[in-house]
Amino acid sequence: MSVHDAGTERLTDATAGTGFRTGRPDGPDTSRGAGGGRRRRRRGGRGEQPVVPDATFTSYYGRPVVKPSPWEADIPAYLFFGGVAGGSSLLAAGADLTGRPSLRRVARIGALGAISVSFAALVHDLGRPRRFVNMLRVAKPSSPMSVGTWILTLYGPFAGVAGAAELTGNALRRGWLPQRLRPVARLLHAAGRPAGMVAAGTGPAVAAYTAVLLADTATPSWHEAYRELPFVFVGSAGAAAGGLGLLAAHGGDTGPATRLAVAGTALEMLAEQRMERSMGLTAEPLHQGTAGRLMRASKVLGVLGAAGAAVSAAVPQLGRWLRRPAGAALLASSVCTRFGVFEAGQASARDPKYTVVPQRERLERSGRATT
Amino acid sequence: MTLTTGGVPPVRAGVAAAVPDGAPVRTADPDDPARKSGWDGAPRRKGFFTDTSICIGCKACEVACKEWNGVPEDGLDLLGTSYDNTGGLGASTWRHVAFIEQPAAPARPAVDLGMPARHRGSAGPGADRTGDTAGASTGPAERTDFRWLMSSDVCKHCTHAACLDVCPTGSLFRTEFGTVVVQDDICNGCGYCVPACPYGVIERRVEEHGPKNVGIAQKCTLCYDRLEVGRTPACAQACPTASIQFGDVEELRERAAARLATLHDQGVAEARLYGDDPDDGVGGAGAFFLLLDEPEVYGFPPDPVVTTRDLPAMWRRAGVAAVTLLAGAAASFLGRRR
Ligand code: SF4
Ligand code: SF4
Numbered sequence: 001m002s003v004h005d006a007g008t009e010r011l012t013d014a015t016a017g018t019g020f021r022t023g024r025p026d027g028p029d030t031s032r033g034a035g036g037g038r039r040r041r042r043r044g045g046r047g048e049q050p051v052v053p054d055a056t057f058t059s060y061y062g063r064p065v066v067k068p069s070p071w072e073a074d075i076p077a078y079l080f081f082g083g084v085a086g087g088s089s090l091l092a093a094g095a096d097l098t099g100r101p102s103l104r105r106v107a108r109i110g111a112l113g114a115i116s117v118s119f120a121a122l123v124h125d126l127g128r129p130r131r132f133v134n135m136l137r138v139a140k141p142s143s144p145m146s147v148g149t150w151i152l153t154l155y156g157p158f159a160g161v162a163g164a165a166e167l168t169g170n171a172l173r174r175g176w177l178p179q180r181l182r183p184v185a186r187l188l189h190a191a192g193r194p195a196g197m198v199a200a201g202t203g204p205a206v207a208a209y210t211a212v213l214l215a216d217t218a219t220p221s222w223h224e225a226y227r228e229l230p231f232v233f234v235g236s237a238g239a240a241a242g243g244l245g246l247l248a249a250h251g252g253d254t255g256p257a258t259r260l261a262v263a264g265t266a267l268e269m270l271a272e273q274r275m276e277r278s279m280g281l282t283a284e285p286l287h288q289g290t291a292g293r294l295m296r297a298s299k300v301l302g303v304l305g306a307a308g309a310a311v312s313a314a315v316p317q318l319g320r321w322l323r324r325p326a327g328a329a330l331l332a333s334s335v336c337t338r339f340g341v342f343e344a345g346q347a348s349a350r351d352p353k354y355t356v357v358p359q360r361e362r363l364e365r366s367g368r369a370t371t
Numbered sequence: 372m373t374l375t376t377g378g379v380p381p382v383r384a385g386v387a388a389a390v391p392d393g394a395p396v397r398t399a400d401p402d403d404p405a406r407k408s409g410w411d412g413a414p415r416r417k418g419f420f421t422d423t424s425i426c427i428g429c430k431a432c433e434v435a436c437k438e439w440n441g442v443p444e445d446g447l448d449l450l451g452t453s454y455d456n457t458g459g460l461g462a463s464t465w466r467h468v469a470f471i472e473q474p475a476a477p478a479r480p481a482v483d484l485g486m487p488a489r490h491r492g493s494a495g496p497g498a499d500r501t502g503d504t505a506g507a508s509t510g511p512a513e514r515t516d517f518r519w520l521m522s523s524d525v526c527k528h529c530t531h532a533a534c535l536d537v538c539p540t541g542s543l544f545r546t547e548f549g550t551v552v553v554q555d556d557i558c559n560g561c562g563y564c565v566p567a568c569p570y571g572v573i574e575r576r577v578e579e580h581g582p583k584n585v586g587i588a589q590k591c592t593l594c595y596d597r598l599e600v601g602r603t604p605a606c607a608q609a610c611p612t613a614s615i616q617f618g619d620v621e622e623l624r625e626r627a628a629a630r631l632a633t634l635h636d637q638g639v640a641e642a643r644l645y646g647d648d649p650d651d652g653v654g655g656a657g658a659f660f661l662l663l664d665e666p667e668v669y670g671f672p673p674d675p676v677v678t679t680r681d682l683p684a685m686w687r688r689a690g691v692a693a694v695t696l697l698a699g700a701a702a703s704f705l706g707r708r709r
Contacts, residue, residue, distance in 0.1 A: 057667065058665055058667045058668050059667055059668075060459075060469060064571060065667070065672050066566065066568070066570070066571040067461075067572075067573075068565075068566065069563075070562040070574070091700065094704040095704075098704050127559065127561070127562065127575050127585070128586045129559075131558075132559060134558075134559045135539050135540055137540060138541040140536075142536040143536065143537045143539045144537065145539035149539060200697075204692075204693035204694070205693050207696055208689040208692045211685075211692070212689045215678075216537060216682055217566035217567050218533065218567060219566045223678055226684070226688065227688055229688075230691070230692035231688075231695065234693065234695060238696055238699055242703075256700075256703040256704045259703035260699065263703065352667070352670075356667045359675070360667070360673050360674070
């Protein structure tokens with residue numbers, strides 16, 4: 001790529017990030033080839049030294065190359081609740097098998113609630129919600145959304161039965177149910193454990209597939225994250241499910257929730273660090289603007305939550321006070337991770353830099369560049 | 372540079388290459404996308420070769436497309452960047468003519484001239500917003516030669532189409548002509564195709580554009596209805612310079628190579644083809660281009676890759692992550708009971 005240093009330099013200093021975005025007609029000082037396209041020097045930010053090697057790039061009047069997804073808050077919410085559901089089904093099954101009734105109860109009802117909200121968010125996000133069923137007319141391995149829909153279709157009913165068993169079980173035992181409903185409740189109760197096991201078997205898929213959903217796009221900061229994003233998301237799911245357990249289960253039952261939350265937070269943070277290194281330039285949006293604030297909040301809340309959970313387990317006297325705030329912090333951290341990753345991707349699609357520069361570099365590395 | 376018109380095919384490209392009624396020419400190519408999608412005895416793959424070197428920016432294609440396909444108005448904006456006020460492809464823009472004004476020679480750095488020139492930085496931000504063409508604000512002494520680039524963009528009808536791969540309803544499908552088309556009555560507006568397209572072509576229509584197909588993904592159909600009756604797509608039919616050429620992709624590729632050779636012979640060294648290579652990241656586009664500058668100058672991605680190429684690796688990673696979560700949860704129930 002031809003770079004005309006002097007011209008570029010001035011353009012950079014005067015216009016990077018400012019005039020560029022106002023869509024001003026080309027000034028006389030644009031370097032050749034800048035065209036509608038202008039070459040912009042990549043910088044770490046105003047007044048900072050470049051954090052990455054210098055590169056310039058051209059675009060069509062600063063317009064995006066790829067389109068950001070039309071998705072709104074529904075989708076990151078869907079990612080979060082899917083994670084809570086998947087993780088909770090695991091905790092519920094474990095609690096069921098090891099005799100921790102309050103954890104089982106919280107996790108089963110939590111999974112049912114979360115998957116319901118998650119499903120509602122998915123449908124609500126559609127341009128034509130009534131046509132949701134069209135998702136079920138095909139099964140396409142090449143479409144993560146199709147695969148995900150089928151995973152949900154498998155997981156949902158089982159998580160639902162386990163949750164319903166929990167909701168009706170109490171009423172049944174206390175004889176609150178009318179005679180007519182008792183057989184149904186007894187059936188649900190009997191089905192609770194096997195259904196919970198199937199939900200636990202499919203729950204991890206619910207938590208992990210959403211990373212592929214985002215990564216299988218041309219959105220730079222999602223696609224380039226594909227290697228580690230599944231680990232970030234399952235870590236976040238574990239932390240959130242653990243957080244829910246800490247928030248609502250009886251203190252005596254929360255040991256596994258604590259361990260899952262701490263391990264999940266650790267996995268999420270390690271994977272996130274590695275992810276940023278492997279993403280190159282496209283990691284930048286994770287540090288800027290709304291996405292940057294969310295990702296920082298996620299880290300702070302995650303560390304506080306995990307530390308609070310660990311202290312609660314070690315010092316039961318403190319745990320009585322600390323457990324619930326720690327659980328809430330862990331859930332909030334997971335929300336921030338999902339919204340942060342989502343927003344970073346949207347921002348990366350809006351700025352042509354993240355599409356053009358990595359592709360240009362790839363071309364030059366492979367010797368396919370034309371100039 | 373002067374625009375060269377040499378090498379334009381003598382006959383109106385589209386008309387000559389159209390499939391005659393009832394007698395489609397069948398393809399034997401085993402890699403043909405229509406064949407691979409299960410079409411038996413499909414006609415030859417159809418596409419566009421857009422030769423931007425002879426585009427005059429008249430936008431007849433944009434208008435013809437809107438007229439034929441009933442594409443609603445998508446806003447009357449003045450973008451303030453060039454003579455292009457459409458901006459880019461979208462749900463209600465299926466042909467888009469890019470217009471680029473750039474200096475034809477390297478601009479001399481103003482600092483070296485020692486002139487009291489008005490340039491960015493000296494008069495503060497925003498001072499040059501009055502809108503100057505190349506050199507206009509600085510007088511003849513600094514006036515540079517400039518050139519206009521014009522290019523009519525369209526859906527690439529990729530051989531490996533990400534939009535089609537990721538569509539969870541099967542609304543997007545491969546036609547017998549090897550093109551990629553949305554079925555309006557099946558799309559549920561999930562929007563997945565939108566971020567999947569490496570060229571930013573397809574988009575979900577919003578309410579402001581009118582009541583038709585709101586919430587549904589929309590893009591160029593390569594005039595599927597016209598192709599079925601052996602007609603040329605509306606844009607190619609309307610193009611007065613044959614910048615948009617319609618025909619069999621195989622034949623168009625040859626034509627493009629010949630046109631490139633002609634331009635190179637005439638000294639237009641910056642001419643290059645974009646999207647014609649079957650070995651590129653999308654397996655070659657059904658609609659490809661002859662450009663006079665880097666692709667990104669026109670708003671094209673320089674090295675597009677179909678995102679699903681990495682999908683097997685993504686599923687593997689997600690599988691390992693899911694197992695990790697399962698194992699981690701199981702492990703959290705081990706150990707001391709509390
Ligand atoms: S250019 Fe985009 S919308 Fe057109 S076929 Fe390729 S992926 Fe699909
Ligand atoms: S928006 Fe429509 S065409 Fe696009 S992927 Fe979803 S269902 Fe398919």
